[in-house]
Amino acid sequence: MKRSLLITTLVGAVIVVLIVTGATIWMSAGARSATDRAVEKVSDFYLEELAGRRSQVVSRFLETITEEAERAVLLMKPENLRSRDALREYIGYVKALYGFDVFAVADEDNIVYTEYSTYSGGSRYAFLSGQQAQRKTITTSAVYGAGKEICLSIPVEKLEFMGKKLKTCFVKINMSDIVSMLAFNTEENGTHFSMYYENGENLTGLDFGPIGARENLLEAMRQQLTNEQWQTLSGQFAEGVSGEAQFTYSGRDQILYYAPIPETGWMITVLIPKNLVYDQIGGIREETMTRSTIQIIATCAALLIFFTVLAVQANRISQAKIEAERKIAVKDALTGVGSKYAFTRKVETVDAEIQKGTVKPFAIVVCDLNGLKQVNDTKGHEAGDAYIREACRLICGMYSHSPVYRIGGDEFVIYLQDADYERRDELLAELNRTSEANMADGNASVAAGMADYEPGDQSIQDALGRADQRMYEQKRQMKGGR
Amino acid sequence: MAQRRNGFMMLVIMLLALCTVLYPAAVPAEGDTDENAEGAVRFDLLLDSYEPEKDHYNFYFTYKTVHAWWDAVAMGMEEAQRQYLMKGVTITYDYVAPDAASAEDQQIRLREAAAGDYDVIGVDVADESLISPVLDELAEAGIRVMTFSSSDAASGCRRIAYVGNTHNYEDGAQLAQAMYEKIGGKGKVAMLVGTHGAPCHEDRAKGVQDMTARYPGIEMVAVEYDQDSIDLAYDLTMEILNQNPDLSGLICCNMSNPVGAARAVKETGRNVVIVGMDHDREALRYLREGTIYCLGIQDCYSIGFDTIRVAVKVADGILPGDLYPEKTEEQTTIIYQQDAQQMLELLYGEI
Known part of the structure; x- marks a missing residue:
């Protein structure tokens, strides 16, 4: 019974643990997949945000310069155009006011006027020729010995200087200003920024992660991408469209994101190790997974404890029930003294002691109720039961230190030891006297016979037999005496 | 102190004289x-x-x-x-x-x-x-x-x-010598000059002519002026190429000459050695690809x-x-194909 319960509990526990574990693993796998998708989305958003913000910063910077240059032209007064020196002075004032490195105006003959010089600019500035002079342009050109020169030019209207129409003003932009403004130096987290022309030439003069400042980005990427990917990349560069390319460079997976800077022909580029975002968010994912694992272990442990407690409790209940049943079995329900079963167990115990030679001296008293049948027959069984209980009280009162057993309907056995054994004769005599007196009074009485354990007895039954015989002798005497 | 300075000046003069005597041999290989x-x-x-x-x-x-x-x-x-x-x-x-x-x-x-x-x-x-x-x-x-x-x-x-x-005269002579050595000292060559009367162009042309005189196997078949126009240089070169199917070389004395000449030579696919002056970006690209043999960079x-x-x-x-x-x-420095990329980077940041 107990073993069956334990096995059932354990099997149940294992099944429940397996179900819980399986469900949790399945959910974790789902969560991991969902996290990966989320990470990819976040990664895309992160890159778009990085590039987009910087693109906006550059656009705003250029817009500001445009507005300042337009304002400078708008505020130009006739006295500023009265002479070359007056114009130079005004140009110097504008430079200082807006912090321009170079501010200049050009006339219809492509003569350029700066703070310190007047020079022919037709071959130097492509934006002075043709239609370009009639609209806002940002020109990046390679200049002899000066690297790349960036000019933002805007058309000028209705102004004349020395009899010639002024057609354009322009500001030279220092790329290092833009570079410092964009905070490109974020290499500590592995993110790199740069700007490139649409043809892949580096605009900033800075290394772009593993791609050197002198390398053409598109050419460098040709080695890293499939032909199809490269065609997409170069096509998007040429069209000024944002996009991304994933590739492996020096054994590391990288993501290249690029976005156009409006009205410039430039592309802002971001390069991050592919695992950067994954690492960042992956930490959260690992934490979640760790929590899930802990949850699984805790759940399993709780279930095991629960089932163990359940098993122990079931065992205890079972034990208690057995004990209760055992108590019921050893106790006579009517009188509360030991039952026949209890006496059987006592016989086994004493016989075992006899066999071992360790038994202490004892005596057996056998009592048989007088007149019970008559009571039952004449007064009913309830009266008979009351009679039995009264007789039992008589016996128990006499042998208050010895176990009393009801081994039959009207038969009791008392096992005498120690003090009652020492006074066994006296007690028996007293019992007999009381019984006789009771019988005379119509109360419950018993006939009793006693026998000592004697050397040579193989079993308690030997003493019991002798006591039983003496009880019958006593019963005959009492009947005879009546 | 003055004595030391005089001595130094003497040394410089002697070195310059030596260089003048030896300059044809000093054309960089x-x-x-x-x-x-x-x-x-x-x-x-x-x-x-x-x-x-x-x-x-x-x-x-x-x-x-x-x-x-x-x-x-x-x-x-x-x-x-x-x-x-x-x-x-x-x-x-x-x-x-x-x-x-x-x-x-x-x-x-x-x-x-x-x-x-x-x-x-x-x-x-x-x-x-x-x-x-x-x-x-x-x-x-x-x-x-x-x-x-x-x-x-x-x-x-x-x-x-x-x-x-x-040293325009010397520049012209050096360019001519470089070409003549390249074509083995014989063959038909032509020369493009810039503007009539421009000292630098005329001096280089004279240097070319004098160097040509030292190479009996060289025949100068045409001398034309492009007026510092690339388009004219191209047209003149086309004409020269048509008239001289066996032309071996073109000597260009200014900045526009080699650009126009290289365009024409490349377009026709002719095997003509071009030497020229200056650092025009297009000319440097032609030098890089081998259409132009050498350029004199001022x-x-x-x-x-x-x-x-x-x-x-x-x-x-x-x-x-x-x-x-x-x-x-x-x-002025004569540069060749292997120097072109470096010069493009140095002058124009071109990678």
């Missing part, structure tokens, strides 16, 4: 020019210790024609102006030219400038025979005049100083820088002598 190419243009120039007398100078410069070559000179001028400004000296200047080379236009410009408030007037002489008298006229009027760039005035002109290429940046540096001294009334020479010589 192809492949020996990496170091030369690196130093062909110097961008690390600094002003000398001379302290200008005034805190503001105003100059006028005019040159042959609006062209990228003179834009490179302008870069050097701007750097010198910037450095003077750092020293508290303001330099203002005009640096203008016509859209097409014209000695007559230059004469007008010089005379108009003479009426202005310029401390010094400088000119890159378009035609020495027409401009030198005007310069003398200005000098006679007390105006300080100088020449710069690649073309000096005629000998005896009263201009105060010259800054620029002093240090325009230094020409511009030194022109301002000398002009300040001229304006202060200092004559050539200890502080600056009458002719400030600027170098």
